[in-house]
Amino acid sequence: MDIQPLALVIEDNEDQNLVFTTALQQAGYQVDSLFNGEAAQLRLLEVVPELVILDLHMPDIDGNVILGQIRADKRLLHTRVILATADAAFAGSLQPQADLVLLKPISFSQLSQLVSRYISHPRIPPF
Amino acid sequence: MSETPTETDARQVLRELAETERTKLDRLYQRDLREIWPIDYPQMDPRMIGRIAAQEVNALLHFLGNAPIPGREHGAWLSQTGIGHQTLLQLGKATRQFVATRVKGDLLPDALNLVDQYEEAVCLGFIQAREQALRVEQDCLRRMRQSQPLDDADGKADPQRFLARIGHKIRTPLGAMMGLTEMLHEDVYGSLNERQRNLTGRILDNAAILNRMVSEILDRFQFEAGRLRLEQETFAPSAIVEAVYSTALSAALQKEIFLHKEIAANAPQTVVGDRARVEQILSNLVTNAIQFTHRGGVTIRLDRPTDALWTLRIEDTGVGIAEEDLETIFQPFRQADENASRKERRIGLGLSTAFLLVSAMNGTIHAESRLGRGSTFTVTLPVQPEQQG
Numbered sequence: 001m002d003i004q005p006l007a008l009v010i011e012d013n014e015d016q017n018l019v020f021t022t023a024l025q026q027a028g029y030q031v032d033s034l035f036n037g038e039a040a041q042l043r044l045l046e047v048v049p050e051l052v053i054l055d056l057h058m059p060d061i062d063g064n065v066i067l068g069q070i071r072a073d074k075r076l077l078h079t080r081v082i083l084a085t086a087d088a089a090f091a092g093s094l095q096p097q098a099d100l101v102l103l104k105p106i107s108f109s110q111l112s113q114l115v116s117r118y119i120s121h122p123r124i125p126p127f
Numbered sequence: 128m129s130e131t132p133t134e135t136d137a138r139q140v141l142r143e144l145a146e147t148e149r150t151k152l153d154r155l156y157q158r159d160l161r162e163i164w165p166i167d168y169p170q171m172d173p174r175m176i177g178r179i180a181a182q183e184v185n186a187l188l189h190f191l192g193n194a195p196i197p198g199r200e201h202g203a204w205l206s207q208t209g210i211g212h213q214t215l216l217q218l219g220k221a222t223r224q225f226v227a228t229r230v231k232g233d234l235l236p237d238a239l240n241l242v243d244q245y246e247e248a249v250c251l252g253f254i255q256a257r258e259q260a261l262r263v264e265q266d267c268l269r270r271m272r273q274s275q276p277l278d279d280a281d282g283k284a285d286p287q288r289f290l291a292r293i294g295h296k297i298r299t300p301l302g303a304m305m306g307l308t309e310m311l312h313e314d315v316y317g318s319l320n321e322r323q324r325n326l327t328g329r330i331l332d333n334a335a336i337l338n339r340m341v342s343e344i345l346d347r348f349q350f351e352a353g354r355l356r357l358e359q360e361t362f363a364p365s366a367i368v369e370a371v372y373s374t375a376l377s378a379a380l381q382k383e384i385f386l387h388k389e390i391a392a393n394a395p396q397t398v399v400g401d402r403a404r405v406e407q408i409l410s411n412l413v414t415n416a417i418q419f420t421h422r423g424g425v426t427i428r429l430d431r432p433t434d435a436l437w438t439l440r441i442e443d444t445g446v447g448i449a450e451e452d453l454e455t456i457f458q459p460f461r462q463a464d465e466n467a468s469r470k471e472r473r474i475g476l477g478l479s480t481a482f483l484l485v486s487a488m489n490g491t492i493h494a495e496s497r498l499g500r501g502s503t504f505t506v507t508l509p510v511q512p513e514q515q516g
Contacts, residue, residue: 013299013300013303015300015303015304015306015307016299016302016303016306018306018307019302019303019306019307019309019310020306022310022315023306026315057295086294086295086298086299086302087294087295095373095374100377101374101377102377104298104299104302105298105301105302105305105306105334105338106302106306107305107306107309108305108306108309108310108313109309109313110381113381114377114380114381
């Protein structure tokens with residue numbers, strides 16, 4: 001039996017977190033659901049996820065700080081980051097660092113289909 | 128040659144004039160005033176000028192008749208009406224001309240002296256009142272600045288930021304609602320019977336309508352709030368095409384349709400206009416095109432049909448728009464028509480806003496389509512904004 005790839009869902013809204021988590025589980029990921037920036041930062045020091053779904057607006061730490069941490073970490077070169085936000089302007093400015101920007105509301109089934117394609121195609125880091 | 132009249136005589140003459148002809152005087156004065164009124168005050172309603180002039184004459188006559196309306200108080204009143212110093216001087220000049228043409232003979236010098244005194248008192252009152260108003264204004268500004276952090280936290284200070292926050296606050300629970308309903312609809316928690324699935328489908332349809340309306344309202348308000356602030360900056364239109372292309376690519380990939388970009392050889396290197404707004408328009412049009420295309424794809428083309436104009440063309444192979452709907456797609460909320468079936472509904476996220484923005488930029492937006500054969504939207508903008516004046 002194949003080992004399921006790991007994904008992190010970092011989103012403070014519990015309902016939205018459940019939707020993202022379920023979509024990723026359906027796609028075949030093993031999912032760690034995190035509900036604040038600090039927990040996410042700590043977890044990212046311990047694991048090497050294949051995929052991170054990251055909410056930009058969280059009460060304690062802004063998503064862009066976490067995005068910066070991921071991109072600065074050599075262990076996480078092959079980690080894909082999908083930004084999930086309702087703030088198009090903010091997301092636009094972070095786009096170069098993200099693999100994908102999805103604007104809320106995000107369809108459950110479309111997200112599930114999208115991330116299932118990533119499973120056999122690891123991220124190719126830029127030079 | 129007549130005797131030099133005393134000041135008392137002059138007052139007497141003018142008082143009589145006031146008593147017998149006040150109504151006629153007001154009317155005449157207003158007419159005269161309109162004729163000599165400087166034409167560079169187009170923003171002032173003529174009726175307002177008439178009212179101020181009538182007040183002015185009344186005050187003058189009261190003053191000459193020793194009625195208790197001191198010149199200073201009258202000046203303060205003029206200041207409250209918001210008229211400027213130059214306007215006040217014009218008004219004084221008009222009063223003076225009027226009196227001069229109507230007080231005859233040797234009475235004239237004394238009458239004019241009285242008017243001058245009156246003017247002086249009025250001017251003084253005006254200046255004092257203005258200073259007071261300025262102090263109040265500065266005080267208000269200082270208080271506002273002190274409380275700025277609080278206002279900022281509520282987002283009240285900047286309408287754009289306030290709207291962005293509102294948008295975020297509405298979309299977050301709406302997104303959760305849609306996602307959770309979709310989970311039920313997709314049988315994540317066991318299969319639904321036909322009736323249950325019908326209901327979850329209807330919840331999703333209504334949530335989608337709500338989402339579009341929120342977008343439309345936010346776009347519209349954002350436009351209203353930012354209407355007077357169209358930027359004039361030099362930018363590369365190809366950079367906008369690249370930015371929108373890379374943002375929209377994921378949505379196209381999700382739907383397994385293509386997204387192409389074409390930049391004509393003669394496309395302008397740089398243009399002058401509001402970069403962010405143009406990007407917003409293109410982004411809206413491309414998002415729409417992707418949404419309504421289920422086979423084939425979307426092409427963004429940057430071109431320059433004439434020296435003075437450049438165009439963004441968004442061509443899709445999507446469901447198309449019926450001929451009768453083509454005329455109304457740029458009207459707000461048109462696409463939220465609840466009678467249309469889910470697939471036919473043209474969402475038109477921000478189409479009406481795009482129309483308003485393009486018009487404000489002295490450009491045009493044009494749609495061509497046939498049902499089932501795709502649509503083409505063309506935005507035409509000036510390379511340089513038209514010179515004013």
